[in-house]
Amino acid sequence: MTHHSLFLLLILSLISSFYLIQAQQPYARKITTDCGNTDNTTSALGYTCNGVNSTCQAYLIFRSKPPYNTVSSISGLLASNPSQLSQSNSVPADASFPTNTEVIVPVNCSCSGEYYQENSSYVVQNGDGPFVIANNTFQGLSTCQAIQNQNSVSTGNLFAGSRIIVPLRCACPTKNQFDGGVNYLLSYLIVTGDFVSTISTRFGVDTGSTLNANGLSMEDATIYPYTTLLVPLQNPPTNSQTRNPPPPPPSPSPPSSPPPSGKHKSWLYAVIGAVSAGTLVSIVSIVIFCVFFRKTKSKSDQSKSIAEPIVDSESFESYEKTTGLSVEESEEFLESLADIAKSLKVYAFEELQSATDDFSPKFWIKGSVYRGSINGSLAAIKKTNKDVAKEINLLNKISHFNLIKLSGVCFKEGYWYLVFEYAVNGSLTDWIYYSRSTTKILSWSERIQIALDVAMGLNYIHSFTNPPYVHKDIKTSNVLLDNDFRAKIANFSLAKSAEGQGSEFALTRHIVGTKGYMAPEYLENGYVSPKLDVYSFGILMLEIVTGEETAVATGAGKTLPEALAAILGDENPKEKLQDLIDPSLRGDYPLDLALVLARLIESCLRRDPASRPAMDDVVQILSNISSTSSDWEVQKKRVST
Ligand SMILES: *[C@@H]1O[C@H](CO)[C@@H](O)[C@H](O)[C@H]1NC(C)=O
Ligand SMILES: *[C@@H]1O[C@H](CO)[C@@H](O)[C@H](O)[C@H]1NC(C)=O
Ligand SMILES: *[C@@H]1O[C@H](CO)[C@@H](O)[C@H](O)[C@H]1NC(C)=O
Ligand SMILES: *[C@@H]1O[C@H](CO)[C@@H](O)[C@H](O)[C@H]1NC(C)=O
Ligand SMILES: *[C@@H]1O[C@H](CO)[C@@H](O)[C@H](O)[C@H]1NC(C)=O
Numbered sequence: 001m002t003h004h005s006l007f008l009l010l011i012l013s014l015i016s017s018f019y020l021i022q023a024q025q026p027y028a029r030k031i032t033t034d035c036g037n038t039d040n041t042t043s044a045l046g047y048t049c050n051g052v053n054s055t056c057q058a059y060l061i062f063r064s065k066p067p068y069n070t071v072s073s074i075s076g077l078l079a080s081n082p083s084q085l086s087q088s089n090s091v092p093a094d095a096s097f098p099t100n101t102e103v104i105v106p107v108n109c110s111c112s113g114e115y116y117q118e119n120s121s122y123v124v125q126n127g128d129g130p131f132v133i134a135n136n137t138f139q140g141l142s143t144c145q146a147i148q149n150q151n152s153v154s155t156g157n158l159f160a161g162s163r164i165i166v167p168l169r170c171a172c173p174t175k176n177q178f179d180g181g182v183n184y185l186l187s188y189l190i191v192t193g194d195f196v197s198t199i200s201t202r203f204g205v206d207t208g209s210t211l212n213a214n215g216l217s218m219e220d221a222t223i224y225p226y227t228t229l230l231v232p233l234q235n236p237p238t239n240s241q242t243r244n245p246p247p248p249p250p251s252p253s254p255p256s257s258p259p260p261s262g263k264h265k266s267w268l269y270a271v272i273g274a275v276s277a278g279t280l281v282s283i284v285s286i287v288i289f290c291v292f293f294r295k296t297k298s299k300s301d302q303s304k305s306i307a308e309p310i311v312d313s314e315s316f317e318s319y320e321k322t323t324g325l326s327v328e329e330s331e332e333f334l335e336s337l338a339d340i341a342k343s344l345k346v347y348a349f350e351e352l353q354s355a356t357d358d359f360s361p362k363f364w365i366k367g368s369v370y371r372g373s374i375n376g377s378l379a380a381i382k383k384t385n386k387d388v389a390k391e392i393n394l395l396n397k398i399s400h401f402n403l404i405k406l407s408g409v410c411f412k413e414g415y416w417y418l419v420f421e422y423a424v425n426g427s428l429t430d431w432i433y434y435s436r437s438t439t440k441i442l443s444w445s446e447r448i449q450i451a452l453d454v455a456m457g458l459n460y461i462h463s464f465t466n467p468p469y470v471h472k473d474i475k476t477s478n479v480l481l482d483n484d485f486r487a488k489i490a491n492f493s494l495a496k497s498a499e500g501q502g503s504e505f506a507l508t509r510h511i512v513g514t515k516g517y518m519a520p521e522y523l524e525n526g527y528v529s530p531k532l533d534v535y536s537f538g539i540l541m542l543e544i545v546t547g548e549e550t551a552v553a554t555g556a557g558k559t560l561p562e563a564l565a566a567i568l569g570d571e572n573p574k575e576k577l578q579d580l581i582d583p584s585l586r587g588d589y590p591l592d593l594a595l596v597l598a599r600l601i602e603s604c605l606r607r608d609p610a611s612r613p614a615m616d617d618v619v620q621i622l623s624n625i626s627s628t629s630s631d632w633e634v635q636k637k638r639v640s641t
Pocket of ligand 2: 052053055056057
């Protein structure tokens with residue numbers, strides 16, 4: 001053996017012994033679903049008795065779910081002490097928890113032979129098997145292997161009504177952890193969208209020490225739902241670290257079940273819009289527009305083949321002269337439109353004139369959009385001579401906090417005027433590119449909230465409208481910010497319904513949109529699918545965290561996405577990532593979360609649309625990053641005071 005290989009061996013053994021000391025317990029990974037597998041190099045049977053003490057106070061996380069949704073039923077199931085449980089969660093002894101609330105369960109953890117566990121006694125129900133008990137009833141706080149091992153049963157001979165012992169997964173700190181200030185181990189139950197870093201940040205723990213506690217590493221930090229992750233804590237967990245169920249989405253679920261009450265009128269209209277009026281509006285508009293545009297058809301056809309069908313104002317005006325469309329006629333049409341779309345108001349042109357001081361430059365926002373004051377409240381008024389029927393049809397169907405709302409229309413002398421909800425802080429473009437913003441720098445948490453808002457808006461049009469829509473033009477100038485810097489998606493003029501495509505993809509000949517934000521499959525082949533928006537959204541997020549525009553190359557001639565890919569491929573992505581993140585944040589962000597976000601962005605920008613996440617996955621991950629960012633914010637304040 002040469003010196004060289006001896007040296008290598010030495011290093012390797014040093015690393016592995018270091019690893020053994022550091023890796024307190026091996027993570028169970030996916031083995032929990034493989035009941036016949038009792039590989040003792042994983043923690044399938046339980047966490048090894050390797051701690052300083054053979055018994056200790058430990059904590060479990062359980063998510064309330066009827067019938068286990070009260071202090072007494074949860075402490076009964078998990079053999080905890082009810083008064084300690086209510087104390088740990090700061091709730092009264094007779095409290096019940098909303099479904100999906102994270103409940104802190106204090107337990108006495110002790111060594112039973114080889115493994116740490118807490119014995120809970122459980123009466124087998126009809127249809128139970130070891131896996132169902134471990135995974136569904138105990139949510140992963142036990143494993144089928146441990147139940148079988150404990151009760152000497154194999155799958156199949158668990159009889160309803162018999163009482164078994166379910167060993168719950170807990171552990172006591174090792175010498176190493178004790179020396180590092182760890183006093184308790186929390187068995188956290190992983191859900192979809194969790195990352196080791198988001199969980200750690202939430203409990204105020206260094207990600208590295210959580211990884212070590214579970215035998216994971218930065219390179220191999222994949223975790224799975226319904227398994228436990230040990231979180232090493234200095235102090236007992238508190239209910240400020242647990243999570244309440246997410247609030248119900250701002251707009252209710254699919255259009256098939258409209259609530260009967262009159263409270264959700266706008267939703268009801270959306271439903272009507274979706275099933276009947278939508279078609280009616282389209283028919284009415286198509287008929288009218290066919291009649292309107294018959295004369296200009298040949299002209300606009302030329303532009304159609306190269307871009308979106310645009311009726312230029314000249315031809316529109318000339319048409320007006322020839323057909324002599326009267327204001328009365330158009331108003332009749334508008335009334336019929338508003339009749340169908342009950343929430344739409346038809347404005348008299350004079351109203352809009354007085355709202356904008358006759359469209360004076362003072363009220364000009366940008367492009368053909370004006371700010372107006374109607375009955376004391378602000379509105380954005382967009383003047384256009386394009387075919388807005390599709391846009392109105394779509395806007396009529398949607399009602400969501402994160403989508404700019406169309407409140408009314410007006411038609412005058414060949415121009416449509418669309419009256420929109422007004423977003424006081426204007427477009428994201430004005431706030432995000434750091435060289436431009438002077439008044440205020442958006443904080444990390446505000447940026448995450450904005451990204452989450454846009455993701456929720458997109459998820460809504462992808463999944464909750466009928467038919468689903470693709471926005472097709474997501475970019476910073478189409479994201480508007482309200483008074484609280486909450487984001488709303490605007491400009492649905494390019495939005496396309498994915499209806500009647502049969503397959504997931506639609507083909508289009510008209511490539512429209514904004515350079516730099518367009519997905520490769522669209523640029524190259526004209527494929528349209530919701531994954532198009534996912535790509536643009538990836539670019540948008542990249543701009544939000546870097547404060548740079550995608551078109552601008554960063555160093556060595558790399559584009560932003562290339563720079564990101566290079567960083568994530570690096571050995572030390574964290575360090576390099578700091579160079580990419582907006583310098584105006586001055587390092588004031590949780591770097592672990594920034595890395596999670598960077599990975600999310602990278603997945604949105606994948607070349608193959610099928611390997612990009614769907615918008616609802618993105619929402620899930622972002623809401624996780626968002627709430628963890630809030631926790632981080634709170635902890636930061638606590639430390640600084
Ligand atoms: C795992 O099981 C094998 C065989 O049963 C045994 O020889 C070995 O010592 C066990 N390892 C541990 C870490 O318990
Ligand atoms: C656990 O061990 C530590 C260190 O030996 C000791 O200080 C502590 O009191 C023990 N705790 C319990 C609950 O026995
Ligand atoms: C742990 O054991 C002690 C002593 O037996 C008991 O007083 C306490 O209630 C137990 N705690 C829990 C959470 O069960
Ligand atoms: C748990 O139950 C088993 C018997 O199934 C027993 O051997 C063990 O001592 C118990 N452990 C504790 C901590 O009570
Ligand atoms: C485990 O339980 C959860 C919650 O009840 C369930 O959604 C999931 O499908 C289960 N896992 C398997 C593999 O059955």
